[in-house]
Amino acid sequence: MVNGSRKNSSKLQGGSTPVNEQNAPGRVGDVRRRNLSLVMDSIARTGDAKPSRAQLAAGTGLTKAAVSSLVADLVESGLVSEVGLYRDGERGRPGQGLELSARRGVVGMEINVDYLAAGLVDLGGNLRFHSTVESRNRGLAPEKVMERLGGLAAEAIAAAAAADISILGGGLAVPGLVDEQRNLVLSAPNLHWEHEALNPQNLLEGAPLGVRLSNEANSAALGELWYGAGQSDFLYVSGEVGVGGGVIIGSELYTGPGGSAGELGHIVVHPDGPACSCGGAGCLETFAGQEAIFEAAGIPEGSLGGRTELLLAALAAREPQATQAVHDAGRYLGVALASSARLMDIEAVVLGGHFAVLAEWLRPALLSSLDHYAPGLLDPSNLTVSNLEHSGTLLGAAGQVIRSVIESPFEFLLASKLA
Amino acid sequence: MVNGSRKNSSKLQGGSTPVNEQNAPGRVGDVRRRNLSLVMDSIARTGDAKPSRAQLAAGTGLTKAAVSSLVADLVESGLVSEVGLYRDGERGRPGQGLELSARRGVVGMEINVDYLAAGLVDLGGNLRFHSTVESRNRGLAPEKVMERLGGLAAEAIAAAAAADISILGGGLAVPGLVDEQRNLVLSAPNLHWEHEALNPQNLLEGAPLGVRLSNEANSAALGELWYGAGQSDFLYVSGEVGVGGGVIIGSELYTGPGGSAGELGHIVVHPDGPACSCGGAGCLETFAGQEAIFEAAGIPEGSLGGRTELLLAALAAREPQATQAVHDAGRYLGVALASSARLMDIEAVVLGGHFAVLAEWLRPALLSSLDHYAPGLLDPSNLTVSNLEHSGTLLGAAGQVIRSVIESPFEFLLASKLA
């Protein structure tokens, strides 16, 4: 018997709620759900061009009548706004330009090992406010960290009030495995957190969509997809204290059945390699993690002036030990990427975090390694470096909430009508 | 700007045509498309239980009225048939049992390195006829091979005629990378085929859905999913002459943006390993491919009695060299699976082909290797062995066509109404 099933949305999650439930029956009303989303998405995609209703009709394949009706609902709910007349220079009546409202926003937040950040992103994807503070969070109690983050969130809320932006929800990225439904950090080894309950909803009281917890590498990957260098399919490599990864397939995040896909740092790159903190052995992280690189480069912990800065200086001075350390890291990263590319048919890679900083010195070794292990598989021009830096994670965290509105505006309309 | 997009169906392909196009507008008629598919799928899933209309209504969430109307269309087209009265032992009017028609079938075919096979599968997934012949296809011209396969296909067609089964289409699995749209074998190294145009449509003239080309490992994986040991998420490992893999995510085949995902055989398992035929180095195939195992076990090519049989005999006799060879293969397969599990969050593995035959001796080394490189990641009970043997590939190849009918019955209805 054939018992395959429709795609289960928990595996690939580009936004949150899918337009259609897994195996729900189609109802006449679903058509409108879908078309509302189609129009929202079309406006988002067109971006700065501020399309008119007529252009949307042409772009989506819907009739002008249908688009008018859909846009009316979206404008009434405040998700979309008209921004003056649009003129093509041609003859005829000018259209009303449409955009995702600049007066609805989402707060993006990030907890990392040595800093906290918060920002305000409007529906159009513009970063309207951004604030970062250093904070040595490793080993700190989650309550303490959340308290500090609350201060940053308050700044973002104040900025929103000042700009007359109403906050729909928030996204919070954490360097660890999370259970989004239950607001749990299952495991964040670099923070020394295991199974901690956060209460992110407290950060943004009254926001209709609440606060959505997410993984740092995954959010950064989504940030690249929506606001940065990402194409529709790529692997984002996050070199923070650990080595993480985010897999984007068909413009959606692939999280795997258990939600922990993309663990690039624990791919085995040498069968006789040393034990890893994950319990395994020969993992990429033991060769290319920040700690491993610093150690191989001979830059001890607690060095004055910052280990990253010292490493960069040593590289600039062509110091052999540092050069070799980064070269080796690049080689092993190449092994991991070659294997990943073969397994998942990945054709593009975006380097972020530490690897972005070291890219200049890392890239040659990485490319020659890729050429050795998987010649011709990954075009060098598809190996790019993130240009969003720290705001990528923030944008991605907020973007997930924005994306959920774009994918399910109907649900949002309903909620706002009831309120 | 947020510019993510709806899931592109070319990345995950469980069947062929998705119910909805990528970014097409929702029309009122789409609702029926979806519900026709929902009902078909529901009947397929219920399988031998032969559900009544009332049970389908309860199962799908549709009203009895809607189900009646949908079933009427499906019965009229011949895709679904009523199979007598259904009795629960309870009171009340008995329902009409429904099943996917046993009088519509799909021909599954397979070209492999040393054999050809064809079979007839009805819409309900029953293998109604099956025939395999040995054929040393390596290096043979595609035309010659297709001619031989034509003989097998004719047998299947005759069997269909005898059983009064009308053939809707066919599936042909090949051990290589294929371009399904253009009926091309892009690369099948073990057949020594590169960029060969097949004409599979000639095998089944007049079949309304044509013949669909597919990759052997992928079809075997789908066969396991639909008819065998597969769950909704697993990695199928195909140990034929090469080492291949098929990735099933959320009950759909993951093929990657370029269509070549799952190349488990070319994951790097040792950075200092020997050169591989793929141009890379240290690939799993150089350690765990059939050739590598035979060689390490000291069983020369052309041995009398068959290399596999000699290997099994040596293993049964606990001969050290053979035992060590299989142990090493298991160890390296463990490395590849550990990396795969980490990257894709894979929680289950099904061993097929050569690995299924060797499973008894391979499994201990494989499990201890997994425990060493990724402890706790993959539960031993989730490492299973295929029990479909060679018919898995055949069932998968045919199943893809069956699945496409289940997912898009409306298109089929249209076509059959025009004819």
Added chain:
DNA sequence: CCATATAGTTCAGATTGAAAACTAATTGGA
């Protein structure tokens, strides 16, 4: 100032599922 062109709205018509009332077929007990 009017012909032309483009934007957007209004309204009749078609498709479709929900809900409810109805018909059909069976069991079990009076």
Added chain:
DNA sequence: TCCAATTAGTTTTCAATCTGAACTATATGG
């Protein structure tokens, strides 16, 4: 034997929503 109860399936009415065509609104250019 026959009728009440029960379950299956159909018919009818209604609401949602898109299409298509006709219509109104607003601009340009000669």
